[in-house]
Amino acid sequence: MQRIGVFVCWCGTNIAGTVDVAAVSEALKSEPGVVFSTNYQYMCSQAGQDIIKDAVKEHNLTGIVVCSCSPRMHEATFRKTAAAAGLNPYMVEIANIREQCSWVHKDMLTGTEKAIILGKAAVAKVNLNTPLTPGESPVTKRALVIGGGIAGIQTALDIADAGFPVDIVEKNPTIGGKMAQLDKTFPTLDCAACILTPKMVDVAQHENIRIFSYSEVEEIGGFVGNFDVKIKKKARFVKEDICTGCGACVEKCPMKKIPNEFNLGMDNRRAVYIPFAQAVPKVATIDPSACNMLKSGKCGICSKVCTAGAIDYKQKDELIEEKYGAIVVATGFNPISMDKFDEFAYNQSRDVITSLEFERLTNAAGPTQGKLLRPSDLEHPHTIVFVQCVGSRCDACAEKGKEYCSKICCMYTAKHAMLVRDKYPDTEVYVFYIDVRTPGKNFDEFYRRAVEEYGVRYIKGMVGKITPEGDKLKVQASDLLADKQLHIDADLVVLAAAIEPDKTARPLATMLTASMDTNDFFTEAHPKLRPVESPTAGVFLSGTCQGPKDIPETVSQASAAAAKVIGLLVKDKLTGNPCIASPNELMCNGCSSCERVCPYGAITYIDKEFPQPDRTVAVRRVAQVNPAVCQGCGACTVACMSGAMDLRGFMSSQIIAEVDAICK
Amino acid sequence: MHKDNEKMKSEIIRRSGVNPSKCMRCGKCSGTCPAYDEMEYHPHQFVYMVESGDIEPLLSSESLYKCLSCFACVDRCPRGVEPAKLVEAVRLSVIRQQGANHLTANDIPEMLDPDLPQQAIVSAFRKYTK
Known part of the structure; x- marks a missing residue:
């Protein structure tokens, strides 16, 4: 008793x-x-x-x-x-x-x-409780970072500097992410590449970091401290260890009209390409959907000009299996598609662009070598209209947009407007805003400078529609403070498109059994007190995969995630949860029901010998639970038809006793 | 809010099925409105005035009949507020008070013009009938 x-x-x-x-x-x-x-x-x-x-x-x-x-x-x-x-x-x-x-x-x-x-x-x-002792499991002292943007780079560097090996998996041919595509960064206006590329080089040269570029995570098994991950290294048809990145193949490739993803399709690349000059790894990649040699076997020029002999048309996808103690998600964001916003004529005119396209248009390494020329006729635009909140802050039931504020648009639009007025003072710049949200260190001062020193015309109101007419864009908008409808003949319109999590995030969350919100942002373990951890043990969040963030916030979160990972990897052993399933082997009939419902793959079956009353030995198939993998969800106890499976700490007898006490 | 205004507001909201407090004051409705210059009160003002119960001035305004009921504001409102439905609800309360339709189906044939878009006929019904 x-x-x-x-x-x-x-x-x-x-x-x-x-x-x-x-x-x-x-x-x-x-x-x-x-x-x-x-x-x-x-x-x-x-x-x-x-x-x-x-x-x-x-x-x-x-x-x-x-x-x-x-x-x-x-x-x-x-x-x-x-x-x-x-x-x-x-x-x-x-x-x-x-x-x-x-x-x-x-x-x-x-x-x-x-x-x-x-x-x-x-x-x-x-009354029915029994003392329980938690088991222990070892920790694999290696971390996996999924995504090689600034978030993934910072997390990887911090973990590697603490002495633990880190692998970065990046789906594109180079790391760098969105930050590599930006021109200047607010509010200090330092050039994005100038501050990012040294970090990319640090990653490449760090003895504790391996980069799997042009690779994707295929499968994730295991649990905190002991993840088993399969990574698919896509064939780039170039031997990474031999290629010197000299670019001779790129120069001679005859397929010249492939839309260049890095410049958002505003210019072309070749079928064999290096995304940008400071790419890491600086290795060429052949696009199999564009390469004549791979499609029809007729060409082979790149192989002939490659003095290093790095081209390999027969290269196959490679599957890498590795064990990790912790996984950091840093999958980042993309601007949403503008296809559904007919009123802004994005698909009707090349001179209606998104802000990310504007970044490339003002970048010295972009399609216009940094000269602000409008895409349709390469003329200098004299009137530019910026539209804020395109697809952000939409009603939940509006199909086109997102319910949340994308957070970064107010600041980058102020930056764009300011830079245009600085470089081209003859340009009229209008910014249509609903609210200007600039809560950040030196952020509001920055926005005020755009207005007061650079003469950017901020108008409270929204653009209603844009009609291309001749070489002009007829912009019809409201000026709420003047109570007027404005008609502006613009040469270029820049849409501050909402941002959304990368499309790869959802399938990755499924593999990780990590939870997401309705917008596909990863959910944190606690919105205030555990903001960089996923509720799934051993999975950490870095950057915009968790919610919209600017660069300083992303880097802070990336380092915070790294600190959490280091805290996990320094442990030699992890204490498990003793409230796990355990089968009564004498009652188990070997039906496999529990094995089928287990979401963690914790249950296996073995053939076990049982001594019989007549001193013979009978072999029966019985369930076994891996205590390190079992999370104690109890699904197996419900599925078990013979009542052999029970959850320690939550035995069926205990639950029934509780129900009896309530119903008494 | 005054009691009469409160009552009128809830009546307009019930009739239109619109929730004006969803408005985030972006002004896209007025930015997109093709009849803007003809109107004394503009779409965003309709929403704001209904929300604050200031409906009296709207009842006597010509703006009620200047709205083309093209529903561009309904289509483009990022918050799904549907300003044109509010305009219509206010208009209906005026027409109903006067107790008469301004247009019957029999009046239509002689008013038809081959160039008249279908939408204008529908709009006329919206504006001048119960």
Whole structure:
């Protein structure tokens, strides 16, 4: 028989306001096994915990019931208290009389009645509790970073600098991500490439970092500390270790009209290409959908001009299998498609562009060598209209856009407008805004400079429609403060398109069993207190895959994620959760139902010998649970038809006892 | 808000099925409106005035009949507010008060013009009938 102590918490007035705590502790005194029952203002406080510890010693308690807040809040606290008093921590049960009782009831009578019932259920369960000991699992001291933009680069560098090996998987031929495509960065206006490329070189030269470029994650198995990952290294038809990046193949390739992704299709590249001059790794890649040799076997010029002999038309995709202790997601973002915004004529005129296209148009390495020329006729635009919030802050039911604020657009539009006025003072620049949101260090000052020093015309209102007419774009918009409808003949229109998570994020989340919100941003373990961890153990979040962010915020989060990874990798062993499934082999009929429903692949079957009463040996097929992989979800216990599978700490008998106590 | 205004506001909201508090004051409706210059009160003002219960001035305004009911504002509103439906609801409350239709189906044939777009006929019905 257990000797149980009951401790009812007031939580100030949170519980005591709607639950008669004294009546609860009194009522539970007469429950079977209960030898001590009390109540206190704040059980989680040091004084409250001391009450528990003293009672354990004084009354020789073997089990504890704390009637308080959700176990998510303080179960760990009270388990530690029990352990400090010499009890097994799994002899503690929490009756949630706050979130599930006092907070949802207004009436003291019903609240108290329910609290007593919840307390009785917890007592009934503790009567059947057994001490549990968590298992341990080793930690593979290597991290995987998925995505090689500034977020992935910073995370990888920080982990590698702490002495742990890191692999970066990047789906494009080079690392660098979106930041490599930017021209200048707000609010200091330093050139993006100048601050990014040294970091890319650091990554390439770091002894602890391997880059798998042009590669994608195919499969993820295992669990925190012990992930098994399959990475597909796509064939680039160039031997990476031999190619010197001299570019002779690119120069001689006859396929010249392939839209250049790096410049967002505003100019062309060859079938064999190096995305940009500072690419890392600086290795050529052959685009199999464009290369004549790969499509029809007729060409082979690149192979002839390559003095290093790096071209390999027979190269195949390669599958790499590696073990990791931690995985960091840094999959980044893309601007949304403008196809559904007919009113802005994006698909009708080449002179309506997105802000990312504008970045390439003003970049010295871009399609116009940094001269601001409009795409249709390469003339200098004299009137430029910037439209903010295109596809951001849309109603949830509007199919075209996103509900959230994309956060970065106000600042980059101010930057674009300012730079245009600085380089080309003869240009009229209009910015149509709904609100200007500039909460950041030196951000509002930056925006004010655009208005006050550079004469950018900020107009509160939205553009209603854009009609291409001749070589002009007729812009019709409202000026809310002047209460006028404006008609502007623009030469170039720049749309601040909303940003969305990269398309690869969703399938990756499925592989990781990591949760996402409805917008496909990864969910953090706690929105305030654990912002860089996914709820899935061992998976960490870096950069815009978690929500819209600018570069400083991305880099901060990247380093924070790295700190969390390092904290995990320095451990030699991880303590597991002892509340895992365990089969009763004598009852198991070998049906495989549990194996099929297990989401973690924790269950396998073995043929096991069982001694029989007649001294013979029978071989039967029985389930085995890998304690390191099992997460204790309980799906198998439901699927098991013979009742052989049970969840430690949540045995069927304990659950039934709880239900009985409630229904009594 | 005054009680009468409150009542009129809830009546307009019920009739139109529009929730004006979804408006984020971007002004795209007025930016897109082809009848803007003809109107005394512009689409974004309709939304704002209904939201604040200031409906009285709208009832006597010519703007009610200047709206083309082209629904461009409904199509382009990023928040799904549907300003044209609000205009229509205010208009209906005026027409209903007067207790008469301004247009019947029998009046149509002689008013037809081969160049008249179908939308204009539909719009006329919207504007002048219950």
